[in-house]
Amino acid sequence: MADAAIELVGINKSFGAVRANRDIHLKVEPGTIHGIIGENGAGKSTLMSILYGFYQADSGEIRIGGKPAAIKTPNEAIAHGIGMVHQHFMLVENFTVLENIILGAEGAALLNRGIARARGELHRLEQEYGLEVEPDAVIEELAVGLQQRVEILKALYRGAEILILDEPTGVLTPAEADHLFLILRRLKDEGKTVILITHKLREIMAVTDNVSVMRQGQMVATRKTSETTVEELAELMVGRRVLLHVEKGEAKPGEVKLSVRNLTVKDSRGVTMVKDVSFDVRGGEIVGIAGVAGNGQSELIETIAGIRKAVSGTVMLDGRPVDVTGAADPADLRRRGLAHVPEDRHHMGLILPFEEYENSILGYHNDPEYGNGVFLDLKAVEADARDKIAKYDIRPTDPHLKTANFSGGNQQKIVLAREMEQDPGVLIVGQPTRGVDVGAIEFIHKRLIAMRDAGKAVLLVSVELDEIRSLSDRILVMFDGRIVGERGPDATEGALGLLMAGVEQKEAAE
Amino acid sequence: MSAPYAKLPAWADYGLIPLINLIVAFFVAGLVVLLVGESPFEAVQLMIKGAFGSGRGIGYTLYYATNFIFTGLAVAVAFHAGLFNIGGEGQASVAGVGVAVVCLAFDSILPWWVTFPIAVVAAAIFGAAWALIPAWLQAYRGSHIVITTIMFNFIAASLMVYLLVNVFKAPGQQAPETRTFLEGANIPSLEPLLNMLGIAARRTPLNITFFLALLAAFGVWLLIWRSRLGYEIRTMGHSPKAARYAGIGEKRIIIVTMLISAGLAGLMALNPIMGAQDRMQLGFVGGAGFVGIAVALMGRSHPVGIILAAILFGMLYQGGAEIAFEMPNITREMIVVIMGLVIFFAGALEHMFRPAVQATLASLRPSSMGLKPKPAGDA
Ligand SMILES: Nc1ncnc2c1ncn2[C@@H]1O[C@H](COP(=O)(O)OP(=O)(O)OP(=O)(O)O)[C@@H](O)[C@H]1O
Ligand SMILES: [Mg+2]
Numbered sequence: 001m002a003d004a005a006i007e008l009v010g011i012n013k014s015f016g017a018v019r020a021n022r023d024i025h026l027k028v029e030p031g032t033i034h035g036i037i038g039e040n041g042a043g044k045s046t047l048m049s050i051l052y053g054f055y056q057a058d059s060g061e062i063r064i065g066g067k068p069a070a071i072k073t074p075n076e077a078i079a080h081g082i083g084m085v086h087q088h089f090m091l092v093e094n095f096t097v098l099e100n101i102i103l104g105a106e107g108a109a110l111l112n113r114g115i116a117r118a119r120g121e122l123h124r125l126e127q128e129y130g131l132e133v134e135p136d137a138v139i140e141e142l143a144v145g146l147q148q149r150v151e152i153l154k155a156l157y158r159g160a161e162i163l164i165l166d167e168p169t170g171v172l173t174p175a176e177a178d179h180l181f182l183i184l185r186r187l188k189d190e191g192k193t194v195i196l197i198t199h200k201l202r203e204i205m206a207v208t209d210n211v212s213v214m215r216q217g218q219m220v221a222t223r224k225t226s227e228t229t230v231e232e233l234a235e236l237m238v239g240r241r242v243l244l245h246v247e248k249g250e251a252k253p254g255e256v257k258l259s260v261r262n263l264t265v266k267d268s269r270g271v272t273m274v275k276d277v278s279f280d281v282r283g284g285e286i287v288g289i290a291g292v293a294g295n296g297q298s299e300l301i302e303t304i305a306g307i308r309k310a311v312s313g314t315v316m317l318d319g320r321p322v323d324v325t326g327a328a329d330p331a332d333l334r335r336r337g338l339a340h341v342p343e344d345r346h347h348m349g350l351i352l353p354f355e356e357y358e359n360s361i362l363g364y365h366n367d368p369e370y371g372n373g374v375f376l377d378l379k380a381v382e383a384d385a386r387d388k389i390a391k392y393d394i395r396p397t398d399p400h401l402k403t404a405n406f407s408g409g410n411q412q413k414i415v416l417a418r419e420m421e422q423d424p425g426v427l428i429v430g431q432p433t434r435g436v437d438v439g440a441i442e443f444i445h446k447r448l449i450a451m452r453d454a455g456k457a458v459l460l461v462s463v464e465l466d467e468i469r470s471l472s473d474r475i476l477v478m479f480d481g482r483i484v485g486e487r488g489p490d491a492t493e494g495a496l497g498l499l500m501a502g503v504e505q506k507e508a509a510e
Numbered sequence: 511m512s513a514p515y516a517k518l519p520a521w522a523d524y525g526l527i528p529l530i531n532l533i534v535a536f537f538v539a540g541l542v543v544l545l546v547g548e549s550p551f552e553a554v555q556l557m558i559k560g561a562f563g564s565g566r567g568i569g570y571t572l573y574y575a576t577n578f579i580f581t582g583l584a585v586a587v588a589f590h591a592g593l594f595n596i597g598g599e600g601q602a603s604v605a606g607v608g609v610a611v612v613c614l615a616f617d618s619i620l621p622w623w624v625t626f627p628i629a630v631v632a633a634a635i636f637g638a639a640w641a642l643i644p645a646w647l648q649a650y651r652g653s654h655i656v657i658t659t660i661m662f663n664f665i666a667a668s669l670m671v672y673l674l675v676n677v678f679k680a681p682g683q684q685a686p687e688t689r690t691f692l693e694g695a696n697i698p699s700l701e702p703l704l705n706m707l708g709i710a711a712r713r714t715p716l717n718i719t720f721f722l723a724l725l726a727a728f729g730v731w732l733l734i735w736r737s738r739l740g741y742e743i744r745t746m747g748h749s750p751k752a753a754r755y756a757g758i759g760e761k762r763i764i765i766v767t768m769l770i771s772a773g774l775a776g777l778m779a780l781n782p783i784m785g786a787q788d789r790m791q792l793g794f795v796g797g798a799g800f801v802g803i804a805v806a807l808m809g810r811s812h813p814v815g816i817i818l819a820a821i822l823f824g825m826l827y828q829g830g831a832e833i834a835f836e837m838p839n840i841t842r843e844m845i846v847v848i849m850g851l852v853i854f855f856a857g858a859l860e861h862m863f864r865p866a867v868q869a870t871l872a873s874l875r876p877s878s879m880g881l882k883p884k885p886a887g888d889a
Binding site for chain 2: 072305306307329330331332333334340342344347348349350351352353354358361362363365366371374375376378
């Protein structure tokens, strides 16, 4: 057998008291797709960051193609042909796609030459792998799904032979994910090696050749994908049997709590993203909005939450109007019982340099229970944060840890805990389980159902069709800013997929 | 994985890096001294002796430090909201007008301990007022605060000349300054205190404003890390998007933060006007507004760091004057060059040595490939 493309030998890494990686051994065969799975905080991203030179292992060895390699910086990793697509994108938000791609690989002192070359190369890569993006679009204007393509292109542009993808599908629709897997298979056929971290076991089964399981910093098992099952993997990960399907009873819809009429919203470029949208959400039901990322869902929920201004239309919360075209204030809406779990936890839902407990009051920081008129009562805030940490099993359990140092899934739980624990009458959730492990998904889904059963109105936006279908009592499909159809929870994936793709057929409804 | 590079431990971040920056700054400054034909070692000795070697030196060092604490805090507060207040110089000058008006009006009728608090309030209000237009323009028109505050420095400079020459200058007097204040505007010197501490000090300008500066530092700490407003300020500074999500009014925070920042800069005017010269002279701010930027950068926008950095710059001011006096080849201008170097390395090039320190620390850890891990806490 040829030398392993990558071999990790006895890797250890601690962050203070947290042992993120313990004595990790891993072999990745060249020309394969190797999956890595594990609970939130199991140490997957840390391990990959060591491989990519972001962190230094405390001890252990990395071998590339059989030879020991000292990788101290990402540049050295790139020189070894390793490319990485991060769980949390590392793009310069106000640069264009092209500028981001050549960043650090400008190639010449004068930008124009590098840019011209990059444009050609980018075009070739786009053609070859079907990764279309507008080269001159500014990153912050792009939907997350597109931003990810830029990340992949960036790695390929640097000639990556080994591509590490840390939860690449967290932001994609099934169709987009399928497309990504097509790309990954093409890469594999060319002899490239892919390491894929994901929480979606289905994807592991669909695309990988081998899969390794991490738990609490250790590598607990490696299997040939063809010789294992989803159930076995889930159990290996969590250490117990996991309920992979949501159990819920009949919905008992009550009063209309949230009512949206003829809402039209433009984004900062002036493009109309939400077009004349109307719907109601009643207490005691979960209304899911399905759609391919970038079809106006983000703008829709941000407008309802008071973050964005609408051009026209009305929103009523508990029968009282919300001034969505004027001075709607998120703080005021929170007081009126509207909680919002934003899609973009990193830029909106959390302040990463803050300590965990500081984030646990973001948006509620003026509430009387957290202090007096002027000062925060940090003891109370901390006690409250500890409560949430225990209740939502956020790990590590240290409220003073910097939020950036929590793993992705645990960051998500920090936001969820904050918003759900306010016991809101209306809950808007964007991508609630993005980047969250199977055990935590089970937990979050149970809590959403519990909120519904307690008579709350839940508006759920998710690009996970599975999630939409298993949680929602009614499904609205959004395409190009419009609601193009409403379906029951029993709608098939195929039927929803057609609607999401904008195939406008009245007959498809019947 | 969010923090791309492993962060430095606190001791390195707050201790080692500023120290390295300082050493390099002094090294380069030493080369300059060498170039003009003097001994850098003697210069350093002179500086330290000048700054700390006598009661008078200490008094002056702390007097200058008082100025820099105020202006450093001013820059830091704005910085926490992601705003760069370059206008400390102008804000402090205009605040001086407030102080002078209060002193001229009340020095013959009120005792100092009544005049002083009124002057404190006036200084803060006048300083803040000078930032109101830049703040408003930033909040409502998006005009960059750096540009507008710089322009307001120029306007303030001209305004001060006009006011001192045409309004405040006592009749028949030559210098552009107010008349000397009377008893009622004479705040206590800290000389007796220094003497009590066994430091023989005479004719030093150090006065009770120093304590006001320490108090302000404590107040800033409370504001930024303990108050609800501080929470909002920091949220804005880190992520305007998150601030919007949380319902924190961006415009409000910009304006309030700038007013607080400029108010702090304004307090600086008390020290020279009421504490040292007993009158308002032209140019009494003397660059403290700009030094404040370096102080805030070096002090990591934390009040404790700012106090330490302010004392360092106080030392440079005072010790530097001593060098200029003692060494014939080193002029007052030379000293400005040297201070500029320190500001350059300690402030502007703050991040220059960071990557190297990070890499060194990383390679010093027991990470040499192949070693057995150290047995750690949990199993
Ligand atoms: N820079 C850091 N400082 C302190 N602790 C850290 C740091 N980075 C990661 N950790 C901790 O190390 C552990 C492993 O984190 P890591 O991000 O590798 O998990 P993960 O397996 O990628 O999880 P997820 O699936 O949620 O992304 C976690 O407990 C995390 O809190
Ligand atoms: Mg991770």
